[in-house]
Amino acid sequence: MIQDTIAAISTAVGEGGIAVIRVSGPDAVDACARYFRSKSNIAEADSHTVHYGHIVDPRSGETVEEILLTVMRGPRSFTAEDVVELSTHGGVVAVKRVLELLLRAGEIRLAEPGEFTKRAFLNGRIDLTQAEAVIDLIRSKSDRAFSVALKQSEGTLSKKVKALRHGLIELLAHIEVNIDYPEHDVESMTNAYIRERCGDACGEIDRLLKTAAEGKILREGIVTAIVGRPNVGKSSLLNALVQENKAIVTDIPGTTRDVIEEYMTLGGIPLRLLDTAGIRETADVVERIGVERSRTALEEADLILLVLNASEPLHPGDRELMEQLSGRPVVVLLNKTDLPAKLDASEVESRFPADAVVRMSVLNEQGLDELEGVIKRMFFGGELESADLTYVSNVRHIALLNQARQSLVDAIDATESGIPIDIVQIDVRTAWEQLGEMIGDSVAESLIDQIFSQFCLGK
Ligand code: GDP
Ligand code: ZN
Missing domain, CATH: 3.30.1360.120 (Probable tRNA modification gtpase trme; domain 1)
Structure with a gap:
């Protein structure tokens, strides 16, 4: 107490x-x-x-x-x-x-x-997934991750896990009936039925696991490098993003100024910017360092924003960067479009897909919306939200879902190799317990009590 x-x-x-x-x-x-x-x-x-x-x-x-x-x-x-x-x-x-x-x-x-x-x-x-969501909520680094955490704290993930477990309990009840009351004229438990039910549960787990990649991105941010020759507008772009974020982040406990500069959002997409110090320095330090720093930053990046100055013809340094970046997840930003265009956009578009080239004027705050749209297409298939905002993003949950999935696969395999049904039952029960661990209840519960409180054998 x-x-x-x-x-x-x-x-x-x-x-x-x-x-x-x-x-x-x-x-x-x-x-x-x-x-x-x-x-x-x-x-x-x-x-x-x-x-x-x-x-x-x-x-x-x-x-x-x-x-x-x-x-x-x-x-x-x-x-x-x-x-x-x-x-x-x-x-x-x-x-x-x-x-x-x-x-x-x-x-x-x-x-x-x-x-x-x-x-x-x-x-x-609250249950464990909800408790963990509250912790994520406090730590969440963007408003989008924040709303995902909020949804989870309201129990959407728990609901799905409970539904899955309910299905498995029903299946276990049928198996139990088959084992304990063979003389009853109970609909006989066929292996095909076990396979079907376990297969359905696997499908549902797969759907949850598929959200994990997006969930991870939303929690940790898309690792992003801003690269480009000196003076093309990298620092200006960074400043524009930081300004937009100061307003959002100050409300969230535990965030510091450093975090704001490293983690920021663009229309709700969290970005984790690499080497922001390097981007800031290039303006006043020896300029070529900028390009060298860029080279190392872009090896780690999930997303590379290549900034070019549209008011100048392409420079050998620009071509060198484009060369280096081919095949990488690049969005090319043709910046300074408020000035007369001198850059040959067709050369850029011959090297990168046209829909990955965005015209922009950081000075006039133009083009950021389009950049947002391009990133959403690249990372979320155009849709940022999974239909109901249930994302599995916690490593413990991902591990347990994978374990439960494996137990169900074991059960299916067992039915196929003619293993006795009470052995198959153990795999299903294990899956049920692993899912239970996600929401913090399981092992102690008596399975049989559960079965007999939920089902009436007479019917
Ligand atoms: P960096 O060296 O790539 O970081 O470039 P900076 O952000 O320091 O910008 C270099 C210069 O270009 C600065 O004088 C900026 O004010 C200017 N600049 C940045 N973006 C734009 C833009 O969209 N239009 C215009 N006209 N100037 C810009
Ligand atoms: Zn700069």
Whole structure:
């Protein structure tokens, strides 16, 4: 049993309109009541009510902060415990003073990282995939990855896994009937039926695993190199992307300025930019270093943005880069189209597919939408979202899905080589347990209890 009460600042520390301290545990309401002066007596307050008042230091009688306090009583709270949220003014000073005061008497302790989520899991409020999604949510580096994580935290992946397990339980029930009640006139369990059901489950697992590649891209970002000769506009492009992202990222806790410069999104597509320092330096450092740096960066890249200056004829250095990049995932950006065109676009288009050549003016903020469209076509077949936004992106989930798939394949193989049905049953049961591990329940459950609570043998 969890006995103690924990607190932490749950909004990003820094600037912002408000900051929120979350307190969770059996003493949450009573402990906060000791510091809260208000017309309402929160110790008696109903769940899900908001109260205006002041945080007062009981020793000095000094008013520390003006706040809004929300009472959420368990189990209808994030952690399933009594939760109090205190909304203070934004800024580091105000929120820290309130938190220090709450922790001073020792009845509330500072929460460890992830502890609220852990409690929600331990208290049965959320399952493991949901808990992991919350962690991803906090770490997610783009708004798209954020919404995928959010969906997962709402349980879409759990639902699919539960449906799969349900199908396997039904199959196991049929097998069980065949083993234990052979004298009953139960529809005989044919090996063909096992093969069909296991095959269906494999197909469903394959569909989930197929989203893993996209899920990984969405979580980790497309590793992207911006290359080009000096002065074509690489730094300007980087700046344009960074500017667009500052607004999105500042809301997400745990992101720093460095992260913004490395991870950024273009219309929701997360990009992980290689060697941004190199791109920035080329303007003021010896120019040819830029090209050399580019050469090493592009070996690691999933996506290469080759920037050319459309207001100049092609330069031998441009041709050298194009040569080097043939066969790689390249989008060519013909930049500076606001100036009179001097570059022979047909030569570029003879080396790269026409739909991978984008005309752009970073100066006038033109062409970024088109670039976005090209990247979506390259990496997501034009559609960014899988139909319902269920992405498997967690390595543990991917591993378990692969294991469950293998167990089902083993079951199918076993039926084909005439192995007794109670041996086949073990493989199916293993798959069921492996899927159960994804959502954090399995081994302890009694399979037979499950079967007989769900199915009526008389029918
Ligand atoms: P880098 O050396 O490739 O990083 O190029 P920079 O981004 O430093 O840009 C070199 C120069 O080109 C700067 O003076 C930019 O302002 C200018 N520049 C960048 N993009 C454009 C554009 O789309 N149009 C015009 N006219 N100038 C641009
Ligand atoms: Zn530059």
